[in-house]
Amino acid sequence: MASTSLRVARIAVLALVAASAAASAAVATGDTSKDKIALSNSYAGNTFRQQQLKSWAEVAKEAKKAGLVADAPAFTTAENQATEQAQQIQNLVLQGYKAIVINAASPTALNGSIKQACAAGVVVVSFDGIVTEPCAYRIAADFHKMGAEQVDFLAKQLGGKGNLLEVRGLAGVSVDDDIHQGIVDEIKKYPGMKIVGSVYGQWTQTVAQKEVAGILPSLPQVDGVVTQGGDGYGVAQAFRAAGRKVPTIILGNRQEELAWWKQQGTGTYKTMSIAADPGSSTFAFWAAQQILAGNKLPHDMSLPTLTVTPESLNTVLPKTAPGTVASNVFSREQVVDMVQGAKK
Known part of the structure; x- marks a missing residue:
């Protein structure tokens, strides 16, 4: 879907x-x-x-x-x-x-x-x-496709070559399994791309930051990060704290992520934000x-799923309050x- x-x-x-x-x-x-x-x-x-x-x-x-x-x-x-x-x-x-x-x-x-x-x-x-x-x-939601779309976006951004870090969600939950499988299946289409590390961020910025900080010393250059939502800002902070270049991180529609993205400049820092x-x-x-x-x-x-693009960021961000996620409330x-x- x-x-x-x-x-x-x-x-x-x-x-x-x-x-x-x-x-x-x-x-x-x-x-x-x-x-x-x-x-x-x-x-x-x-x-x-x-x-x-x-x-x-x-x-x-x-x-x-x-x-x-x-x-x-x-x-x-x-x-x-x-x-x-x-x-x-x-x-x-x-x-x-x-x-x-x-x-x-x-x-x-x-x-x-x-x-x-x-x-x-x-x-x-x-x-x-x-x-x-x-x-x-x-x-x-089609979480498998959500994972696949992240890989496709990064493949286009990186010219089909690069090292990816995968930040997963909560172990044992179907959402985590489906997004992960979408990533694994889609990356097979791009021989020049590979996952060089994986951590569980529990869909939480603080946990993601801690887990990524722990694995970074063992990783080669990371060109892109596939995520599951609630983790992108924490990932960025981990890279900066380690003194490493912040790669292209797929974001997950949290207000702090969208605000951080705008601060980087959508024309300078090219990414996307997608989440359930x-x-x-x-x-x-x-x-x-x-x-x-x-x-x-x-x-x-x-x-x-909901996707925020560079073109829609300035419309979505003002309507997403701090501490919340871009969302619909259905009637x-x-x-x-x-x-x-x-x-x-």
């Missing part, structure tokens, strides 16, 4: 509409006012996940106010613990939640609990970190609500329209 450029300032404003004549004809209007939807989130240690939680809270508050749900709280496990999250899902079923939206610690480790939830009549929607249990719904959309949490919220309301959504749905109507459009 192609990335969606922010050339026309695609940062959406919160647009929640109560069940009314303004609703799209495709929106299901079954009564969900007494239903509770829970978010089971596996990790909150970076700005991307914090943005997901903030956006979820905004949408949940307005949906509750509009009488579309009874409640929609978020629950986060400690440090991506699949065992704890599986237990959390079981508890949410016992507490009477009609739908559970999951950002999973593992694509497979939660399947047993999810299967039990489905058997109890609970709607399960996974997003970002998706699961493989067939009864669950999945909302996924933290607004995926709001997409998943409305998907769950619509399934409860009777909308027959497909079990596999797609959400574009119910947008979600239904996007899903219906994908079916055509």
Whole structure:
């Protein structure tokens, strides 16, 4: 699935509409006012996940106010613990939640609990970190392509020759696996390029800076850095602290990264910024609500990644507050329209 450029300032404003004549004809209007939807989130240690939680809270508050749900709280496990999250899902079923939206610690480790939830009549929607249990719904960006696009961009910038450092995300999560595989598969097309080092940055600037600083002394010249989001600025700081030339670093839509990029000068420092959309949490919220309301959504749905280009940076940066990530907040109507459009 192609990335969606922010050339026309695609940062959406919160647009929640109560069940009314303004609703799209495709929106299901079954009564969900007494239903509770829970978010089971596996990790909150970076700005991307914090943005997901903030956006979820905004949408949940307005949906509750509009009488579309009874409640929609978020629950986060400690440090991506699949065992704890599986237990959390079981508890949410016992507490009477009609739908559970999951950002999973593992694509497979939660399947047993999810299967039990489905058997109890609970709607399960996974997003970002998706699961493989067939009864669950999945909302996924094409993370494999996201990795491939980074390699293609660097190959063009470097003339098909160069050493790359790979900064991965969180070990064991499907997002990390998919982006990594996209990088590995795509680099095979460029014999003159190779990965000379790899670290786990946990999608966090401070961790990425520390891990890159630790590996730099053992690396030859690095010409480009492929990343996963939340790590680009930390990588740049590690290179500067080591007294090494800052290579072309793929950025990940965090405000501090975009601000740093602008400081370098887009005409001087040529890169791109690409990441999944933290607004995926709001997409998943409305998907769950619509399934409860009777909308027959497909079990596999797609959400574009967001790309910031040199041309769109000056539009996107002012709309991305410090400590946040470039993001959309989806409305119910947008979600239904996007899903219906994908079916055509």
